[in-house]
Amino acid sequence: MDDPAKFLLRRLVRRIPAQMLKATLEKWGRLNAEQRESLNFSQSKWALTQELEALCEESRLTVKHIAELEMIYITENPNQMMWHAFQLLDPEDGALAVELMQFKELFKCHLRELVRNVSVKIKKHTDEAVWIRMSWGEGFSRLSHLNATYVVHYLQTPYVFVSGLSPKNKPLLLQVLTLSTKHERIKDANLSGRKLTAIRDLLLRQYEHVFPTKYPSPLTERNQSVSNLHTEKEQAEASAKRHQMAGQAFGNGVLPALQSAVYKLETKFKDPTNQTMTEQDEPFRCVVKFSSTNLLESLRHCASSGIASTPVAPLLSSIPLKGRNYFVITDKSPSANS
Amino acid sequence: MSLLAPFNKLPTLNTASILLVESEEKFQQSLAVALVEEMTVTVNVRLARTLPLPLENDESRPRIDLVVFIINLTSDLSFRSAKASLKYLDPGYFLGKVCFMATNARHASVHTGLLDAVRQLAVSLHCPLLFAEDQTPEDVKSSARRLLTILKVASGLVPNTSALFLSNLTRCTMPLDIDQPSFD
Numbered sequence: 001m002d003d004p005a006k007f008l009l010r011r012l013v014r015r016i017p018a019q020m021l022k023a024t025l026e027k028w029g030r031l032n033a034e035q036r037e038s039l040n041f042s043q044s045k046w047a048l049t050q051e052l053e054a055l056c057e058e059s060r061l062t063v064k065h066i067a068e069l070e071m072i073y074i075t076e077n078p079n080q081m082m083w084h085a086f087q088l089l090d091p092e093d094g095a096l097a098v099e100l101m102q103f104k105e106l107f108k109c110h111l112r113e114l115v116r117n118v119s120v121k122i123k124k125h126t127d128e129a130v131w132i133r134m135s136w137g138e139g140f141s142r143l144s145h146l147n148a149t150y151v152v153h154y155l156q157t158p159y160v161f162v163s164g165l166s167p168k169n170k171p172l173l174l175q176v177l178t179l180s181t182k183h184e185r186i187k188d189a190n191l192s193g194r195k196l197t198a199i200r201d202l203l204l205r206q207y208e209h210v211f212p213t214k215y216p217s218p219l220t221e222r223n224q225s226v227s228n229l230h231t232e233k234e235q236a237e238a239s240a241k242r243h244q245m246a247g248q249a250f251g252n253g254v255l256p257a258l259q260s261a262v263y264k265l266e267t268k269f270k271d272p273t274n275q276t277m278t279e280q281d282e283p284f285r286c287v288v289k290f291s292s293t294n295l296l297e298s299l300r301h302c303a304s305s306g307i308a309s310t311p312v313a314p315l316l317s318s319i320p321l322k323g324r325n326y327f328v329i330t331d332k333s334p335s336a337n338s
Numbered sequence: 339m340s341l342l343a344p345f346n347k348l349p350t351l352n353t354a355s356i357l358l359v360e361s362e363e364k365f366q367q368s369l370a371v372a373l374v375e376e377m378t379v380t381v382n383v384r385l386a387r388t389l390p391l392p393l394e395n396d397e398s399r400p401r402i403d404l405v406v407f408i409i410n411l412t413s414d415l416s417f418r419s420a421k422a423s424l425k426y427l428d429p430g431y432f433l434g435k436v437c438f439m440a441t442n443a444r445h446a447s448v449h450t451g452l453l454d455a456v457r458q459l460a461v462s463l464h465c466p467l468l469f470a471e472d473q474t475p476e477d478v479k480s481s482a483r484r485l486l487t488i489l490k491v492a493s494g495l496v497p498n499t500s501a502l503f504l505s506n507l508t509r510c511t512m513p514l515d516i517d518q519p520s521f522d
């Protein structure tokens with residue numbers, strides 16, 4: 001096994017937590033059963049790496065096979081890397097009919113046209129997502145498998161999620177994606193986060209929605225926390241209305257676990273008590289970042305408990321509505337623009 | 339502007355009514371459950387987030403004997419909201435029918451300025467300030483018991499005492515060391 005392969009293997013074993021290592025190796029399938037039995041998983045990671053290296057040498061595995069192992073691990077645990085979402089626009093006629101084999105061929109074909117030194121591996125995951133792992137090489141030098149780019153695309157949806165892409169390779173990859181999905185343009189969806197499942201659910205709107213109704217159904221059934229004859233809530237109606245509006249803005253039930261939202265303000269300073277700052281002509285640049293273990297859940301709670309005024313402000317409700325978490329706000333249009 | 343007035347309705351026999359005002363709406367619910375368990379007196383509990391109370395409920399609402407403002411010492415917002423609600427109470431309530439209850443006083447993130455401000459408010463209004471915990475059921479039960487003692491007096495169910503007499507004994511005072519000028 002050559003050096004890059006050893007290096008990749010070592011890094012991978014360090015990264016995969018001990019409990020998952022056994023299962024991942026089984027799924028990989030490149031080591032046969034008796035080799036896997038011979039591994040002692042209770043020893044330290046360093047000793048385990050040495051044993052694994054020896055086994056891989058035995059089976060004459062190359063860096064490509066180790067890259068497979070990495071891909072299997074990442075596919076099962078996508079919530080550790082930083083993902084950025086892109087949106088494909090202007091579909092051509094055949095865009096909706098692109099299925100897996102066609103996509104694979106088009107992708108590889110267009111990629112070869114644009115870049116010479118790149119290695120691609122495409123796999124279809126159980127939940128209809130297409131996973132692509134790409135290792136880039138500099139010019140004519142050897143491929144570096146260490147900083148691979150991962151792309152996740154759900155066929156027939158216009159969304160692509162990318163992680164680990166360097167700015168140099170970005171225009172190439174985006175062009176290849178646009179061509180192979182038969183669209184005309186691709187743009188940044190302004191949505192990024194660590195949890196792939198969360199940003200995917202947000203964009204594909206896979207959470208429980210609340211639709212606006214004129215006659216909300218039995219409000220009394222919802223707040224059953226005080227159900228005694230002698231206890232009564234004075235402002236039950238107002239509270240139920242707040243709940244309804246918060247639900248309409250953010251949704252019901254479990255919300256996608258989005259973890260941060262960034263607002264970049266480029267508006268003029270407005271404070272009547274502070275004359276010196278208000279006199280400045282240039283916009284006051286400010287960045288506001290919200291972060292939480294589940295941002296949408298906390299915003300919904302703010303709205304339903306009255307901390308944030310209802311109806312929910314468009315700046316907050318556009319996070320789930322437009323599916324983005326990076327906003328640039330300028331004076332001309334107070335709502336989000338791209 | 340409709341003020342909540344203490345004596346503009348007739349009382350009911352052997353009944354006491356209490357209004358719990360809390361901007362977070364959490365502690366008041368467990369307190370309500372504990373208060374209603376009282377056997378000797380029928381306790382009516384009303385829960386609100388802020389005052390003024392909605393006009394629609396005015397007819398069905400009983401005469402409120404005691405108004406309790408629950409302030410979470412870790413949240414500045416709950417203090418401000420309680421302060422803003424005070425102006426919707428008829429001044430007649432402040433003769434022993436208002437009580438402040440502060441929760442989470444033992445929490446690490448309590449602002450000392452906030453505790454002083456709550457004390458100052460209770461002192462200026464001549465009202466008692468109770469400190470309560472809301473973490474376990476026993477804590478909730480003991481807070482409810484203390485409230486019931488004051489409630490029974492405020493609703494006239496204890497002979498030979500009235501709310502005004504009790505408030506002279508229970509009202510909050512600033513500890514002397516804060517009032518003293520410092521000797522440098």
